[in-house]
Amino acid sequence: MTKLKIKIDGHEIETDDGGGSATILEAARLAGIHIPTLCHHPSLEAYGSCRLCTVQIVKNGRKKFVTACNYPVEDGLVVNTCTQEITGIRRMILELLLARCPQEKRLQENAREYGIIKPRFTLEDKNCILCGLCYRVCDELVGVSAINAQNRGVSRDVDTPYGQLSEDCIACGACALVCPTKSIRERKNIYPLSSVDIKEMEEEFLSGTIDNDLGVNRDMFAGKSSIEGQDGGMVTSILHRGIERGLLDAAVVAQINKSCGANAAFVDEMDQILQAKGTKYVRVSVIAPLLEALESGKRRIAVVGTPCQIRVVRKLQRQGYFNEKFPDAEIFLIGLFCFESFDYESLKSRMGELLGIDLNRAEKMQIAKGRFIVAVDGKGYSCRVRELEDAVRAGCGFCDDLVSRLADISIGSIGSAEGYSTVIVRSERGEKLLDAVQFDRKEINREEIVKLAAIKKKNADKNFAGIVAGLPERLEAERRERSISCELQ
Ligand code: FES
Numbered sequence: 001m002t003k004l005k006i007k008i009d010g011h012e013i014e015t016d017d018g019g020g021s022a023t024i025l026e027a028a029r030l031a032g033i034h035i036p037t038l039c040h041h042p043s044l045e046a047y048g049s050c051r052l053c054t055v056q057i058v059k060n061g062r063k064k065f066v067t068a069c070n071y072p073v074e075d076g077l078v079v080n081t082c083t084q085e086i087t088g089i090r091r092m093i094l095e096l097l098l099a100r101c102p103q104e105k106r107l108q109e110n111a112r113e114y115g116i117i118k119p120r121f122t123l124e125d126k127n128c129i130l131c132g133l134c135y136r137v138c139d140e141l142v143g144v145s146a147i148n149a150q151n152r153g154v155s156r157d158v159d160t161p162y163g164q165l166s167e168d169c170i171a172c173g174a175c176a177l178v179c180p181t182k183s184i185r186e187r188k189n190i191y192p193l194s195s196v197d198i199k200e201m202e203e204e205f206l207s208g209t210i211d212n213d214l215g216v217n218r219d220m221f222a223g224k225s226s227i228e229g230q231d232g233g234m235v236t237s238i239l240h241r242g243i244e245r246g247l248l249d250a251a252v253v254a255q256i257n258k259s260c261g262a263n264a265a266f267v268d269e270m271d272q273i274l275q276a277k278g279t280k281y282v283r284v285s286v287i288a289p290l291l292e293a294l295e296s297g298k299r300r301i302a303v304v305g306t307p308c309q310i311r312v313v314r315k316l317q318r319q320g321y322f323n324e325k326f327p328d329a330e331i332f333l334i335g336l337f338c339f340e341s342f343d344y345e346s347l348k349s350r351m352g353e354l355l356g357i358d359l360n361r362a363e364k365m366q367i368a369k370g371r372f373i374v375a376v377d378g379k380g381y382s383c384r385v386r387e388l389e390d391a392v393r394a395g396c397g398f399c400d401d402l403v404s405r406l407a408d409i410s411i412g413s414i415g416s417a418e419g420y421s422t423v424i425v426r427s428e429r430g431e432k433l434l435d436a437v438q439f440d441r442k443e444i445n446r447e448e449i450v451k452l453a454a455i456k457k458k459n460a461d462k463n464f465a466g467i468v469a470g471l472p473e474r475l476e477a478e479r480r481e482r483s484i485s486c487e488l489q
Helices: 024-030 084-100 105-113 133-142 174-178 195-205 234-244 270-275 287-295 307-318 321-325 344-355 385-391 428-434 446-469 472-482
Strands: 003-008 011-016 054-059 062-067 078-080 148-150 157-159 209-211 215-217 219-225 250-257 261-267 300-305 330-336 362-368 371-376 379-384 409-412 421-425 439-442
Touching: 003 024, 011 024, 054 084, 062 084, 084 105, 133 148, 133 174, 133 446, 174 446, 195 307, 215 421, 219 234, 234 250, 234 270, 234 300, 234 330, 234 409, 234 421, 234 428, 250 270, 250 287, 261 287, 287 300, 287 307, 287 321, 300 307, 307 321, 307 330, 330 428, 344 379, 344 385, 371 385, 379 385, 409 428, 421 428
Parallel strands: 003 078, 250 300, 300 330, 330 409
Antiparallel strands: 003 011, 054 062, 054 078, 148 157, 209 215, 219 421, 219 439, 250 261, 362 371, 371 379, 409 421
16 A cells, blocks of 8 residues: 555645545545545445535646545645535535435534525425435445435435335345435335334234343243154144144245245145245245235235244334235244355355255255255255355345244244254244144253354344444544544635
């Protein structure tokens, strides 16, 4: 890296060129000089859409306005961050943004700093300021790309493809965390959830003892049913008996699909339930088959899914999405324990490299004691789960829920003896389903589950820490500590 000398607001500053990528904004921040921003986040590619960071540079004796967040530093560059003209530009930008989102606290604060109490203009109240932070964080950091910018000019907006309910959103909440307004939180077709939302939904949908590590529960045990399935076969038994006893009309389950690993479908016959047994370890969308089941007249439906799928369905339930159209619908959520899921194509290619097998021919997959075990043509193969890191699905690193905390019943193999499933019952609705099932019962090893749940949470916290550290509030607090300020002109 090369050392450069620049001058910002009369302060001589020595800075690195960052291999050619260091910007005026970074240099100013390192020197404790405040430049306001809205669309900038240090962990994301520079975007330059809001122009609030406008500064003036003097180059070859000529003055020019540039955006500090994406203008590279050059040796000898002279920068002014708070002249009267710059203040005028920022005032105009803030006035327009405030006219668009008059109720937004973060904008109000920025505007107040520039002496604007009430904007002179009135624009349609939209909440979204089109800063792009939400979809950039979803794409660049979480890796999911559930939303994106759409249309041009006055019709420009942020949305899912065709405005449909998102099949990709994993309900991690990263978009809502960076959104400077309430816009993202108010969207109905994505599912940004905060820890407060999770708590509120636990209160609304579940009842029992509160366990800080494993969530609300009424009962926790290791179960083995008479039906053969993965581990204790408890998921298969619950669905099977539920349909047999008329407690369920249908179930949404993942089925093996030779071309993409698995797909979700709604089933209502015993043999279909039995065929769907076994964990698939790839994420499938449960919304479309759930809606299909409802539209075909099914009303009591069990949805089996990973923690992210369970969060998605709960968020839709909370906003009344299903009961608005189908007031008598009763949805039972059976959540699976999930540390991470895999991208099928990457998993298939990695399995081919490591074990020389074709995953399309797998009869059974299982994760146990840190090993991924596959049965092909009646023969068992295994490798360490750690060796499959590159095949882990984007976004899993942002999920902090191992045990499907929002499900009516959570089921997994962690914490149980071989041949048993760990079962956590979290609601009366879940209890009702379980009452129909006969099974052997044993104690669980709670500590084993807690340990793995803590590791998953720690991973997610680490990933979120990078996002939180770049939020304006944090940067502002840091700036105050250094406190080199410029007077408003
Ligand atoms: Fe630089 Fe928005 S253009 S922060």
